[in-house]
Every structure is written in C-alpha cells, then in structure tokens.
Amino acid sequence: MKRRTKAASHGILGTRAALAAAGVCFGLWGLWLLLDAMEPPALVRLPxxxxxxxxxxxxxxxxLTLTVGWLVTRWSTGPDRHRTVGAVRTTLLYVGLTTLIAIPLLVRQGTGVNPTVLPRDYLRDWLLLEATIVVAGAVVFVVQRSRFTFSRSRASSGDIGGR
Known part of the structure; x- marks a missing residue:
C-alpha cells in the first residue's frame, strides 16, 4: 500500500476545501435568490x-414502499416466480417514477385552473399513463409466464441452465 506524500495530501485537501467553498457559495446564492423572489408570508409557509x-x-x-417491496419479495420466493418477478418490479418502478414526476403538476392544477398555464387535464393523463404502464407490465408478465411452460421440469428448481 502506497503512502501519500505530504504534497499529494495537501493537494487533495486543497481540492476538497475548494469544492466545499464552491458548494457553500452556491448554497448562499440560492438562498439569496429564494429570499429575493418570495414574499414574507410565503417564507413563513415554506418551512x-x-x-x-x-x-x-x-x-x-x-x-408504503417498504410494504410493497416486502410483498413483492415474499411473492417472488414462490416456485418459478423468479422468472417473472422482473416484470413486476419494472412495472412498479415505472409507476413510481412517473407518479413522482407527475405529483407537482397534479398538485399545482388544483381547482380553478388557469387554462393558459396548465391547459391539460393532468389527472386524466396521469391515470391513462399509469394504466398503460400496468397493462404493458401485465402483458410482459403473461408472456413470460407462458414462455416457461416447463415449470414442472428439472429446470424449475431455480438453478441457472437446469440441464
């Protein structure tokens, strides 16, 4: 194991200090922009x-995430379910990601929508997107499940190859 020289250690520490200083400066700049852009009542509501x-x-x-993960894990430990658990996990991942992206639009839309700012019905569009993802995931699940019709063969023990 090589030991660092004093010059190399000072160089690393200098780089870290410069990055930390840049991070603090960007944080303070963001705080200044926030304070400049918001009214005092909004600053009270922010925390x-x-x-x-x-x-x-x-x-x-x-x-909720831990419960769904636990349920999927418990379900995936059944016989031959290791083959299709990827479709379920991927579907849940995409539903979660698109929901996370859509939440600000759904919350912002609220009631009394200004059609020039948010001209679409985001709740309907989000529900259609989630339904499409779930249907696609179900199709992949069914196709994968039907491809493995030899579930009672020697390969069903879970080992790779099974030959």
Missing part, C-alpha cells in the same frame, strides 16, 4: 410545507 413533505415522506411514502 411548514417542507415539514409536511418530510412527514408525508417518512410516515406515508417510506412505509
């Missing part, structure tokens, strides 16, 4: 909104 986001994440989204 409440951020606190609500943390609570929603920690007490709703995380337990």
């Amino acid at each position: 409440i909104w951020l606190g609500g986001a943390v609570v929603a994440d920690d007490f709703f989204l995380v337990p």
Whole structure:
C-alpha cells in the first residue's frame, strides 16, 4: 500500500476545501435568490410545507414502499416466480417514477385552473399513463409466464441452465 506524500495530501485537501467553498457559495446564492423572489408570508409557509413533505415522506411514502417491496419479495420466493418477478418490479418502478414526476403538476392544477398555464387535464393523463404502464407490465408478465411452460421440469428448481 502506497503512502501519500505530504504534497499529494495537501493537494487533495486543497481540492476538497475548494469544492466545499464552491458548494457553500452556491448554497448562499440560492438562498439569496429564494429570499429575493418570495414574499414574507410565503417564507413563513415554506418551512411548514417542507415539514409536511418530510412527514408525508417518512410516515406515508417510506412505509408504503417498504410494504410493497416486502410483498413483492415474499411473492417472488414462490416456485418459478423468479422468472417473472422482473416484470413486476419494472412495472412498479415505472409507476413510481412517473407518479413522482407527475405529483407537482397534479398538485399545482388544483381547482380553478388557469387554462393558459396548465391547459391539460393532468389527472386524466396521469391515470391513462399509469394504466398503460400496468397493462404493458401485465402483458410482459403473461408472456413470460407462458414462455416457461416447463415449470414442472428439472429446470424449475431455480438453478441457472437446469440441464
């Protein structure tokens, strides 16, 4: 194992310090832009909104994600299910990602929509997208399931190759 020379250690520390200083400067610049762009009442509501986001994440989204992951894992341990669990996991991943992207549009739309700003019905479009993803995932699941009709053969023990 090589030892670093003093010059190399100082170079690494200097690089880290420069990156940390740049990060602090960008953070302060962002804070200045935030304070400049928002009214004082909005600045009061911001920590409440951020606190609500943390609570929603920690007490709703995380337990929901862990529960769905646990259920998929329990389901995937059955005989021959290792072959199709990829379709289920991929479908759940895409549903989660598209929902995460759509949440700001769905929340912003609210009631009394300004059609010049948000001219589409985002709830309907999001539901159609999620239905399309689920149907595609179900088709892939059924196709994969039907391709492996030899589920009772020697290869069903789960070993790769099975020959």
